[in-house]
Amino acid sequence: MSELIETLPVVALRGMTILPDMVIHFDVSRERSVKAIEEAMLRDQRVFLVTQKDVQVDNPGSEDLYRIGTIASVKQVIKMPQKIIRVLAEGLERGEWSHFSEEGEYLEAEIIRFEKDTELEALPETAREAMTRNLAEIFSLYCRENGKMGKDTERQILEEHELEKLMSQVIINLPLFYEDKQKLLEAVNLSDRYELLCLLMDKEIEIMRFKKDLQQKVKTHVDKNQREYLLREELKVIREELGEDNTLTDADHFTEEVKKLKASKEVKEKLNKEISRFKNMGMNSSESAVLRGYIETMLELPWDKASRDSSDLKRAEEILNADHYGMEQVKERVLEYLAVRILTKKGSSPILCLVGPPGTGKTSIARSIARALNKKYVRISLGGVRDEAEIRGHRRTYVGAMPGRIATGMKQAGVKNPLMLLDEIDKVSSDYKGDTSSALLEVLDSEQNSRFQDHYVELPMDLSEVLFIATANDVQTIPRPLLDRMELIEVSSYTENEKVHIAREHLISKQMEKNGLKDDQLTISPKALEALIHSYTREAGVRQLERKIGEVCRKAAREILEQKKKSVKLTENNLEKYLGKPRYHYDMANETDEIGIVRGLAWTSVGGDTLQIEVNIMPGKGDISLTGQLGDVMKESARTGLSYIRSVSDRYGIDKKFFREHDIHIHIPEGAVPKDGPSAGITMATAMLSAITCIPVYAHVAMTGEITLRGRVLPIGGLKEKLLAAKNAGIKTVIVPEKNRRDVEEISNEIKKGLEIVYAEQMEDVLKIAFQEASHGDKK
Template sequence: MENERISLPVVALRGMTILPEMVAHFDVSREKSLQAIDQAMTEGEKIFLTGQYEIETEDPDVTDIHRIGCIATIKQIVKLPKKISRVLISGEQRAELIDLEFKEPYLRGMVAVREDVDTSWEDTGAEQSPLNLEAMVQGLRDIFKEYMAKNPKIAKEFSDQIDQITDLKKMVNVINANVPMSYPEYQEFLEETNLMKRYDKLAYKLVNEIQVLNIKEELQEKIKERVDKNQREYILREELKLIREELGDENQLSDADEFQQKCDALEAPDEVKEKISKEIRRFRNSMNNPAESGVIRTYIETMLDMPWDHMCKEHKDIAYAKKILDEDHYGLDKVKERVLEFLAVRALTKNTDAPILCLVGPPGTGKTSIAKSLAHALKKPYVRISLGGVRDEAEIRGHRKTYVGAMPGRIAAAVKNAGVKNPLLLLDEIDKVSNDYKGDTFSALLEVLDAEQNKNFRDHYLEVPLDLSEVLFVTTANTLQTIPRPLLDRMEVIEISSYTENEKLHIAREHLIPKQLKKHGLKEKQLSISKKALWKIARNYTKEAGVRQMERKIADICRKTAREILEDKKKAVRVTERNLEHYLGRELFSYQMKNDKDEVGIVRGLAWTSVGGDTLQIEVNVMPGEGEILLTGQLGDVMKESARTGISYIRSVSSEHKIDEKFFKEHDIHIHIPEGAVPKDGPSAGITMATAIFSAVTGKKVRADLAMTGEITLRGRVLPIGGLKEKLLAAKNAGILTVLVPKENKADVEEISTEITKGLEIIPVSHMDEVLKLALKR
């Protein structure tokens, strides 16, 4: 059958393709086609049908028609007016047109029957087993039935015919012929002689059509629900209007009338009132469009709720403010003093153009609570805005009304929630703001915090100027490193340093314990915590600059106490240093105390961390080698540079200290800071590493009761450092007696309370010569 050739009349179809197993009819009007059909009826009713490339072609040649077509049997011919015949045919076999034998008076050509050339899977080449073929037949049948259920255009009785078919080829051809497709798609299936490929294409087509029909059903259902809802609301609204007219009830105002009354009574600039009135008119005209009216309603309600010209009276009693600050916070004398100065100037000048206070310090040191106390002292509404992780400029400036779900920015929303135009707004964690492709958030904050710009702050949602000049802004941050300089220039920085252990003890007794007792339903007589127990909690169960973790530990004790009172019927619980482990478990932290004896190449340094101060023991070993420098302990780039600078300085003064010139070429120097898993970096370990290297090179011991901090230059100068209070506190906790600090930090030492410096010998140094004389044993 592969090479069987037949001479048959040819009809070129316009925009139509006939497939095997397809029963279809078409109209014929061209003279050549009519004669070809008449000739076919005289020869056995067989005819070759193929499609034209272009529908407009009137006299097609062999180049104008597809070579692959279908041999069909003519079932019926119906004569219509105007020399048109309607022909009913049944497709039987795909075939290829070899060539046209003649074109006049009709088309006749030699065609070759095209059988399936391969019935294997394309990727494996493996022949299909009877079991696989049966599975494919059933799978295709199930898919087609699901498609039939979704598509009403296919006759339901066709399902019975499909159930009778067991041959895969016939199943593919029958379904292929009955699934509505475009003319090019039918032609593509006709030209495909690989049964497995036709099967894959047909299955994919059916599944795709099922998904399209599912989506179409969902969309139609949603549209129907929406139309029904809108229609129902419209009818109810009209009925309500008619009922009110019949009752003559004139007291009932429409929403638009209520909005207009509120607008007339609103304390706001004329520009704002005009904008609201304009939106109310739009609202009246959109009553029959719930989608639009809902957006306008939300905007009008937001505008009416904004405190445009509504202010609260500011309390200016400095004595009252001092009392509130002292009640809420222990210590922080300099911070309180600066806040009271700020309030005094504000009261005298009656000027709201005051600097923006920026409270900077480690977590848990009371930055947020100071701002809350300030609002309490001024008797102002207090609103906290957390800026941590905000990276979209629209969070500050608001979203434009054209967006779905648009809303005012955080600043405008905070003023609205406060209910007055002069609240205290706390911008919390301003250092954790980030930027991305959605805009520069810091630049938006510049407009908010700049006194020259915030009088006419433009929120994208409100679309009218919002006066923020009366708002008292306070910001908090853990560090100033991530805040851009232009924004930092608009703020006055107040640093809040770490608490000493004595301060933590007072805070726990005066604030934390009463707060947690109340929170856990305990009375003062039911739980008491000794002073030594609190001291131990601060030293061995927490490691922080503030008191947040300490409060959690006290809460742990309160919970266990509450359980003991209920379960064991205890009347009171006393927590001491001895039974503390019963309530909090084993100790979590221990301070690295000073070494017992002086050693070579080991120096104690001081470091600042986000949770306070700490000590670092720097160790240096010298061994025979080729002059390499090994740095271990997860040192950052700055500390690595400090180590190399220290070695360069020591090499430059080696002759003064009788160090052999070849020493650094014939020995390796290994610098290590224990706790290698903890990253370490910062510009304050220069003199510490240089002293340790010098000690290891010369073999001279370093005092064990001494610690130091400071950066070094190539010429041996000692540069100033930061975080001195935390570092001295860490030295004292470690039992250090003598601390070397840069001479330029002398003013910082004088500001530190005697509680920290008591018992410490603090020696200012300006050059490495002084450091080596004081640190090395002679």
């Protein structure tokens, strides 16, 4: 590089790069660029043209521009409409800006010029000649492959025998992207520029060759199809002339299938009509393929084809008991259905909905029911389905139309009376394409589904003999009209004792077989299994338990192979060796009675849990603080509880000024976990009253229930899971709403054993137990 030249106005170019020796028109519309051109015309007509890196930037600064650009001479300026000027400029030489000024009305920069490259002069004459000829050959090859370069232009460029000028002419005439032209501009060294130019032309030649190959393949394919069509037409005419047209066509085959089809007259007439249309249609038309697909689908549907259900009540009961432990409600309902079916010879198929937490066996019991009833089993997963056409099918007028999931399930089953499992029905959603849950209303209505309309099939389908079983985790998310059409059966959480039975009877043998272990190669002691369930899993179902048993099996398999052991025994003492440290510890009941601390009971998606609610009283101005990621419902319950306490403050000797001069802070630990629900009202009210009156709360009591402003205790849900959590935490007394007495009576004695369950109608009933028991040390 040589000396610093005078400061030049700068024009930032978008999407184009100007090179030395290039004469080009370009339009300028940005105000700063127009000012720069005007300033150049007032000086010596020289301007520095530099490309900006991102074409989307409207007011580029120094960081948005490439360092190297072209010093150009402005030859002509023409004013255009809408404040646009058209500039004719000639590139003179490369330059690099060293200092940039953005403060004025236009961009300015100090430009460093590049010294003349002496590398070319240092090369031997033969080397320069070889480089020139090589470049000319590559350019000629490029022109032949391109086919768009004019012969005169090609000849004119190739007449140049000086290497540097030939390179400039080739670069100017190549239709390259501006990024590639910028790379060539930045290649200051002649040999670098020569190498880059040759690489770019080789790349372009390869791309054009690939493009020609693809075009040739497409042309060949089209010609082949056309030739086959002509030959088929000729063959058809020849056969007609010879009277040999006896081959069975697709249409004839479809007609034979219709004759064998077990279907109503309406269905057969529709099929024959479509087959007639198909016969008169050209084989290569696009509609022919659509019609073929429709006819084949219609022939595969089980219109009047049914399987024979089992009528052995005892066998069905044995299968259900063998496959699943517990689930008495579900088994009882299925056996009732089968009994009615046997007596009436038909009976209407119920629409059952199994509701419960994940992993409790809802999906697997459906498969067992199908086996017990000797029915074909079809599972349709509805989780995340948001297009109504997934249920009702697409109309045949649409490209790529297909039947809905219900019709497809019937086709898959092959009979009109299968067991159809609608999995995760609470997770269907809706969008602009329609409401999926509304489309399911007709499917799950026993009064309507005998003539279910699928948009693709276009004929009514009889779903009245299908045994529908739906599964859901949460009833709250199922729309009310859809919920009204189903018979709900709750599949509740398993107790630890039930999990032990399930593991012994099903999970251990299943995982041993899956991991290649024989019966005598792994033994799990009863104590080890209980400890595994208690300390390594926390769930309503048994999925995590099955994974942990699988983990033990894998480690046992490795030990048997590596250490040549005959068998592995899992005991309570070596459990940590196989599964690591215990993952879960139950928050046990406090040892001593405390002021302002009450144990509540909560329902979660993985079972029940206990929540310790803490309340502190501080001097202040009557504010109430709620922490622990509480939801809106819990916040309202806390405020309702406080209003109740204020209404009965005289009864507990609370000073009238107390609520104006003190702040109340309610906190539920594990602040990172969101909490919400309507069952913590009495718990928060008890904790607040304890903190205000300094009366300790009995440590071994837990409670659940909602409170009203007048102190009434309202019923709650999830009682079985909550009682399980209380039992695991070592709670002795549980307070529940009086209106939940019927729910408690339905819960098995195994869960209630060891718990004293007290019923409360009013808040006074709750406080009598929570406060009075705390004053009797002999009850602890």
